[in-house]
Amino acid sequence: MWSALLTSNTQWVLMSTMVLGIAAGTIGCLAYWKKQSLMSDSLAHASLPGVVIAYLLFARKDLYLLIAGAAVSALLGAVFIQTIRKNSRITEDTAMGMILSVFYGLGIMLLTIVNRSAGGNQAGLDSFIYGQAAAMVRSDVWTMIILACVSIMIVVMMFKEWKIYLFDPDFAKGIGLSLKGMNVLYTLVLVTTIVIGIQAVGVILIAALIIIPPVSARYWTHSFGKMLLLSALFGGLAGAIGTAVSTLGSGWPTGPFIVLFASIQFVFSLVFGIQKGILVNYYQFKKRQKLAQLHAQGVGK
Amino acid sequence: MTYSAWIILTACLVGATCGLIGVFLILRKMAMMADAISHTVLLGIVIAFLMTRELSGPHMLIGAIIAGLLTAFLVQWLHTLDIEQHASMGIVFTTLFAIGVILIATSVGNAHLDVKHALMGEITFIPWETTAVPLLGNIPVATTMLGLAFVIVLFFILAFYKEWKITSFDPALAASLGIPVLILHYVFMSLVSVTTVAAFDAVGAIMVVAMLVTPAASAYLWTDKLSVMLVMSSSFGVLSAILGYYIATVIDTSISGSMALATGVIFIISFLFSPKHGLVSKWVKPATTDVMP
């Protein structure tokens, strides 16, 4: 069985999207509690010019270079968003919208130039940007898995630091935790997850993998630890199932199927979730109403 | 009119229309809603195409408006279920966009729809497809649609000016005065959808976000008067369009990408040098707050 797993390219890709899903689900929980769900979307779009510039500078499609370019560009976007928000009356929401679209516009300008000059060579670049998991080779997969595991480790090993940093920053500061340091680390793991996800699901949809699993997990538990586990599980499952399904048809895109499965998990959680799912909420509202009525009658007598 | 004149005119219409809508978008803290709607519009267009097998204006427009409204409705609904606003947007638009891409890959084949084209926009091709408009003669389809969108947006903003103002500033008060806040919210979302679809062909789904958000944000740094902000934002939009066109011709690259970059350049200038809220003026003269006598 192991030999089958190791020989087939599909299995490799499946493995990498699953690990990606787990990483995105884990890091997504941090973003969820920082109330910065769409930051991942913004930074993913903002990575585009970096990818193209890395390609233009080194004239080859080396995964490390593209990822490094994407990361620098995304980090720059994050710094810009912070700077704009801190130094003017512009809200974070608006700053995110601006950075997302202006960086993306710059990326498209550069991409057009590459397409014009480089001839047939740019095909690989497009599939990197818009996500084509099937095009990944074994070394890409290893790179992805290693970076994803590092990100997961950072979250898991510093579990209690993350917890107080997210829930009670003032307290965290009080006990000597550097908020600035945590902010930098948070941005770093977020950007890492985004850039390694680009190749598998594309700049547009990577945000979904970071946003959706934590929200689904929230419907099943109130504990941060369990939420982290569940979210990782949801992300991993979506990655694996989505990839598997996308291999059934020729030319079926991987990213959208992964997102679709993450959404199905979300809808299921939304309806049936035991903590605050729709059914539970409705039942509780009715129960409260009944109790209140009974109580009122009792008092009326 | 010459080929490039049509392109510039179309781009200017995009800038003017987006500039107007963008002001209320950022004042309502819904900048990212533009991003969400601009993505889901793709699904509307794909479904309209699957149903009619035609890629013509009206079908696309209706499909896109429905998709835009569906996005607004789903986001609002998830938000009432206690999911944070940005998370709701993230869930809704990525899901609908993914469905759109899957439909293109599985049912449409490579016909005329292509995701990349939708995301980038191709203003260069606009002058080729024309339609006859009474009194004006043959006009490119995209230009006609944008002209129409501009008139619609301008009309709604002027006609319901005070309603937009109060529902953006203090929705609770508006509701207590009997102004239908929720209906106005959906009307506004329809306007965003109309603008997005009309601009879609010209600048693509993501660059339209730049046109919607950035000029408005720049204007917000120059003035404290809503009416002035609307005029400035619209002018910045037009300016970015023209500037973008020339950047693109000089270095021979994507016009829509250059337009997006131009909005960014105008914003950086505003961010640094606006007399009231600019960084430089803040350094020169620290903010003063006056105390009640």
Add this chain to the structure above:
Amino acid sequence: MTHSALKVVNLAASYRKNKVLYDVNFDIEAGSLTGVVGPNGAGKSTLIKTVLDLHPALTGEIEFFGLPFKKAKKKIGYVPQRGSVDWDFPTNALDVVTMGLYGNIGWLKRPTREDKEKAYESLDKMGMASYANRQISELSGGQQQRVFLARALVQDAELYFMDEPLAGVDAATEKAIMKILQELKNLGKTVLVVHHDLQTVEDYFDHVLLLNKTVIHYGKTETTFNPTNISETYGGNMLWITSGKENGHVVSSFNK
């Protein structure tokens, strides 16, 4: 017997699993100035929001001057907490006050010069006339609160709900606001104010509604606002210091 401005029967409300209000019954006399007082989390803001249909009620009936909410809307003025709006909005003080009239102006029409004059008068009453053209973010907290109050005045309602109008304002503003509330009362209007400062209750309000998830006591301040009722409302964690001068109470809470 005076007629009733607001009658609440068997009102209950909850936030998901937490019951916030139950068995709420009271009947506010028209022309009274009532302070709604209770500890943190007693449901004061929720009470106002539920009464104004901004939060769903589980059970209960609410009548305004004998009418249901929808028919009485025009007679009601609401002053939310100051933090509920974005003060960076591009508009000036006069404009914000004019918004109070939008409900009467009607669709497709602009505020007339008369409307603006009305708004200006109202600002003047709050001592804010010289700030009419000031961008709202340039106003101090107290000034912003005065603008909000001026806006409520211009609405010309019969019944006013105010959520902590005195929170975080300077002494001058507090004085100005209380003067206006007294004036409103003298004009026969009914005013309900969520209030957090126990020391000033006796000076400011003729009626008091002691609330802690349900109405603990309601009545005229002089008879209702006494140590026994207050410790009943706030639970046992209260420390009473009766100072020598004219029965003034100094109250501090051990909660938090």
